[in-house]
Amino acid sequence: ETGVTQTPRHLVMGMTNKKSLKCEQHLGHNAMYWYKQSAKKPLELMFVYSLEERVENNSVPSRFSPECPNSSHLFLHLHTLQPEDSALYLCASSQEAGRTGELFFGEGSRLTVL
Protein backbone atom coordinates (compact mmCIF):
# COMPACT_ATOMS: atom_id res chain seq x y z
CA GLU A 1 0.00 0.00 0.00
CA THR A 2 1.81 3.10 -1.22
CA GLY A 3 -0.78 5.69 -0.29
CA VAL A 4 -1.12 6.70 -3.94
CA THR A 5 -3.57 4.70 -6.01
CA GLN A 6 -3.78 4.79 -9.79
CA THR A 7 -6.49 3.38 -12.04
CA PRO A 8 -6.62 1.71 -14.43
CA ARG A 9 -3.37 -0.23 -14.14
CA HIS A 10 -3.50 -1.11 -17.83
CA LEU A 11 -5.21 0.68 -20.71
CA VAL A 12 -5.29 -0.03 -24.42
CA MET A 13 -6.82 2.62 -26.64
CA GLY A 14 -7.10 3.58 -30.27
CA MET A 15 -5.88 6.90 -31.58
CA THR A 16 -9.40 8.29 -31.79
CA ASN A 17 -10.50 7.25 -28.31
CA LYS A 18 -10.97 9.43 -25.26
CA LYS A 19 -9.97 7.97 -21.92
CA SER A 20 -8.89 9.18 -18.51
CA LEU A 21 -6.33 8.10 -15.95
CA LYS A 22 -7.16 8.58 -12.30
CA CYS A 23 -4.93 9.11 -9.28
CA GLU A 24 -5.89 9.36 -5.63
CA GLN A 25 -3.59 10.04 -2.71
CA HIS A 26 -4.44 9.20 0.89
CA LEU A 27 -1.46 10.96 2.46
CA GLY A 28 -2.83 14.43 3.06
CA HIS A 29 -0.31 15.93 0.64
CA ASN A 30 -0.78 19.28 -1.08
CA ALA A 31 1.10 18.60 -4.31
CA MET A 32 0.45 16.07 -7.06
CA TYR A 33 2.36 15.23 -10.21
CA TRP A 34 2.11 13.36 -13.48
CA TYR A 35 5.28 11.72 -14.84
CA LYS A 36 5.75 9.79 -18.07
CA GLN A 37 8.10 6.79 -18.11
CA SER A 38 9.12 5.46 -21.51
CA ALA A 39 11.53 2.63 -22.21
CA LYS A 40 15.16 3.68 -21.89
CA LYS A 41 14.26 7.28 -21.00
CA PRO A 42 14.40 9.14 -17.72
CA LEU A 43 11.12 9.90 -16.01
CA GLU A 44 9.67 13.00 -17.62
CA LEU A 45 7.76 15.49 -15.53
CA MET A 46 4.49 16.44 -17.23
CA PHE A 47 2.38 18.43 -14.77
CA VAL A 48 2.56 19.70 -11.22
CA TYR A 49 -0.40 20.77 -9.11
CA SER A 50 -0.17 22.57 -5.80
CA LEU A 51 -3.39 22.91 -3.82
CA GLU A 52 -5.39 22.17 -6.99
CA GLU A 53 -3.61 24.87 -8.98
CA ARG A 54 -1.35 23.94 -11.87
CA VAL A 55 2.14 25.28 -11.25
CA GLU A 56 4.11 23.49 -13.93
CA ASN A 57 3.31 22.36 -17.44
CA ASN A 58 6.38 20.91 -19.10
CA SER A 59 5.54 21.60 -22.76
CA VAL A 60 3.16 18.68 -22.88
CA PRO A 61 1.00 18.30 -26.03
CA SER A 62 -2.59 19.41 -25.65
CA ARG A 63 -3.84 15.88 -26.26
CA PHE A 64 -2.96 15.38 -22.59
CA SER A 65 -5.25 17.38 -20.33
CA PRO A 66 -4.82 17.28 -16.54
CA GLU A 67 -7.52 17.98 -13.99
CA CYS A 68 -7.17 18.39 -10.24
CA PRO A 69 -10.62 18.78 -8.61
CA ASN A 70 -9.18 18.66 -5.09
CA SER A 71 -5.87 18.02 -3.39
CA SER A 72 -6.53 14.26 -3.17
CA HIS A 73 -7.46 13.55 -6.77
CA LEU A 74 -5.71 14.03 -10.08
CA PHE A 75 -6.82 13.04 -13.55
CA LEU A 76 -5.11 12.86 -16.91
CA HIS A 77 -7.56 13.07 -19.78
CA LEU A 78 -6.34 11.49 -23.01
CA HIS A 79 -7.61 12.38 -26.49
CA THR A 80 -6.37 11.49 -29.99
CA LEU A 81 -3.13 10.05 -28.74
CA GLN A 82 -0.29 8.77 -30.91
CA PRO A 83 1.45 5.38 -30.69
CA GLU A 84 4.56 7.13 -29.30
CA ASP A 85 2.47 8.14 -26.29
CA SER A 86 2.49 4.50 -25.18
CA ALA A 87 4.26 4.51 -21.83
CA LEU A 88 3.87 4.07 -18.10
CA TYR A 89 2.18 7.11 -16.58
CA LEU A 90 3.08 7.65 -12.97
CA CYS A 91 1.27 9.81 -10.49
CA ALA A 92 3.09 11.11 -7.42
CA SER A 93 2.40 13.32 -4.46
CA SER A 94 4.48 15.29 -1.99
CA GLN A 95 3.78 17.36 1.09
CA GLU A 96 4.35 20.72 -0.56
CA ALA A 97 5.14 21.62 -4.15
CA GLY A 98 7.53 24.42 -3.37
CA ARG A 99 9.68 22.61 -0.84
CA THR A 100 12.14 19.78 -1.23
CA GLY A 101 11.09 16.35 -0.16
CA GLU A 102 10.48 12.86 -1.39
CA LEU A 103 7.87 11.96 -3.94
CA PHE A 104 5.40 9.17 -3.22
CA PHE A 105 4.53 7.32 -6.41
CA GLY A 106 1.62 5.18 -7.42
CA GLU A 107 2.19 1.96 -9.29
CA GLY A 108 1.43 3.57 -12.63
CA SER A 109 -0.99 3.16 -15.50
CA ARG A 110 0.48 1.25 -18.44
CA LEU A 111 -0.92 2.85 -21.60
CA THR A 112 -0.79 1.28 -25.05
CA VAL A 113 -1.96 3.33 -28.02
CA LEU A 114 -2.77 1.31 -31.12
Place this chain on the structure above:
Amino acid sequence: GESVGLHLPTLSVQEGDNSIINCAYSNSASDYFIWYKQESGKGPQFIIDIRSNMDKRQGQRVTVLLNKTVKHLSLQIAATQPGDSAVYFCAENEEGFKTIFGAGTRLFVKA
Protein backbone atom coordinates in the same frame (compact mmCIF):
# COMPACT_ATOMS: atom_id res chain seq x y z
CA GLY B 1 20.19 21.88 -20.50
CA GLU B 2 20.67 20.66 -16.94
CA SER B 3 20.52 16.92 -16.57
CA VAL B 4 21.12 14.06 -14.25
CA GLY B 5 22.66 10.94 -15.69
CA LEU B 6 24.04 7.57 -14.74
CA HIS B 7 27.38 6.05 -15.65
CA LEU B 8 26.22 2.46 -16.21
CA PRO B 9 22.89 1.09 -17.39
CA THR B 10 23.28 -2.33 -15.67
CA LEU B 11 25.15 -3.72 -12.70
CA SER B 12 25.45 -7.37 -11.76
CA VAL B 13 26.62 -8.38 -8.28
CA GLN B 14 26.86 -11.56 -6.27
CA GLU B 15 24.49 -11.98 -3.36
CA GLY B 16 26.21 -10.81 -0.20
CA ASP B 17 28.59 -8.45 -1.96
CA ASN B 18 28.38 -4.67 -1.73
CA SER B 19 26.89 -2.71 -4.64
CA ILE B 20 27.87 0.75 -5.76
CA ILE B 21 25.65 2.66 -8.16
CA ASN B 22 26.97 5.93 -9.53
CA CYS B 23 25.33 9.08 -10.79
CA ALA B 24 26.58 12.32 -12.30
CA TYR B 25 24.64 15.56 -12.18
CA SER B 26 25.26 18.79 -14.00
CA ASN B 27 23.28 21.44 -12.14
CA SER B 28 25.64 22.89 -9.57
CA ALA B 29 22.74 24.81 -8.03
CA SER B 30 20.89 21.64 -7.02
CA ASP B 31 20.76 21.32 -3.26
CA TYR B 32 18.80 18.14 -2.68
CA PHE B 33 19.38 14.65 -4.08
CA ILE B 34 17.37 11.48 -3.80
CA TRP B 35 17.76 7.83 -4.69
CA TYR B 36 14.71 5.85 -5.75
CA LYS B 37 14.25 2.13 -6.29
CA GLN B 38 11.78 0.80 -8.85
CA GLU B 39 10.85 -2.86 -8.83
CA SER B 40 9.16 -4.48 -11.79
CA GLY B 41 5.52 -3.47 -12.09
CA LYS B 42 5.75 -0.84 -9.38
CA GLY B 43 6.33 2.87 -9.08
CA PRO B 44 9.62 4.30 -7.79
CA GLN B 45 10.10 4.19 -4.04
CA PHE B 46 12.23 6.52 -1.95
CA ILE B 47 15.41 4.97 -0.56
CA ILE B 48 17.52 7.77 0.87
CA ASP B 49 18.17 11.46 0.36
CA ILE B 50 20.96 13.93 1.02
CA ARG B 51 21.22 17.69 1.08
CA SER B 52 24.11 19.59 -0.42
CA ASN B 53 25.45 20.63 2.98
CA MET B 54 26.34 16.99 3.65
CA ASP B 55 28.71 14.58 1.90
CA LYS B 56 27.53 11.31 3.40
CA ARG B 57 24.34 9.90 4.81
CA GLN B 58 23.64 6.40 6.03
CA GLY B 59 20.46 4.40 6.23
CA GLN B 60 19.74 0.77 6.83
CA ARG B 61 22.23 -1.09 4.58
CA VAL B 62 22.41 1.94 2.26
CA THR B 63 24.80 4.88 2.15
CA VAL B 64 24.66 7.87 -0.15
CA LEU B 65 27.82 9.84 -0.91
CA LEU B 66 27.83 13.28 -2.45
CA ASN B 67 30.90 14.85 -4.04
CA LYS B 68 29.99 18.37 -5.03
CA THR B 69 33.43 19.11 -6.44
CA VAL B 70 32.94 16.64 -9.28
CA LYS B 71 29.12 16.62 -9.15
CA HIS B 72 28.91 12.96 -8.36
CA LEU B 73 26.45 10.97 -6.32
CA SER B 74 26.67 7.31 -5.37
CA LEU B 75 24.50 4.75 -3.65
CA GLN B 76 26.18 1.95 -1.74
CA ILE B 77 24.17 -1.12 -0.77
CA ALA B 78 25.78 -3.38 1.80
CA ALA B 79 25.35 -7.17 1.67
CA THR B 80 23.21 -7.04 -1.47
CA GLN B 81 20.21 -9.35 -1.40
CA PRO B 82 18.00 -10.76 -4.19
CA GLY B 83 15.28 -8.36 -3.08
CA ASP B 84 17.57 -5.47 -4.03
CA SER B 85 17.22 -6.37 -7.71
CA ALA B 86 15.54 -3.35 -9.29
CA VAL B 87 16.20 -0.20 -11.27
CA TYR B 88 17.77 2.58 -9.24
CA PHE B 89 17.30 6.24 -10.11
CA CYS B 90 19.13 9.22 -8.79
CA ALA B 91 17.25 12.49 -8.85
CA GLU B 92 17.96 16.11 -8.09
CA ASN B 93 15.52 18.66 -6.89
CA GLU B 94 15.62 22.11 -8.44
CA GLU B 95 14.32 24.76 -6.07
CA GLY B 96 11.37 22.85 -4.74
CA PHE B 97 8.85 21.19 -6.99
CA LYS B 98 10.87 20.11 -10.02
CA THR B 99 12.51 16.73 -9.45
CA ILE B 100 14.72 15.66 -12.37
CA PHE B 101 15.51 11.97 -12.72
CA GLY B 102 18.49 10.19 -14.20
CA ALA B 103 18.20 7.38 -16.72
CA GLY B 104 18.40 4.57 -14.15
CA THR B 105 20.70 1.62 -13.43
CA ARG B 106 19.37 -1.91 -13.38
CA LEU B 107 20.83 -3.96 -10.57
CA PHE B 108 20.94 -7.75 -10.95
CA VAL B 109 21.73 -9.82 -7.88
CA LYS B 110 23.09 -13.30 -8.57
CA ALA B 111 22.33 -15.98 -6.02
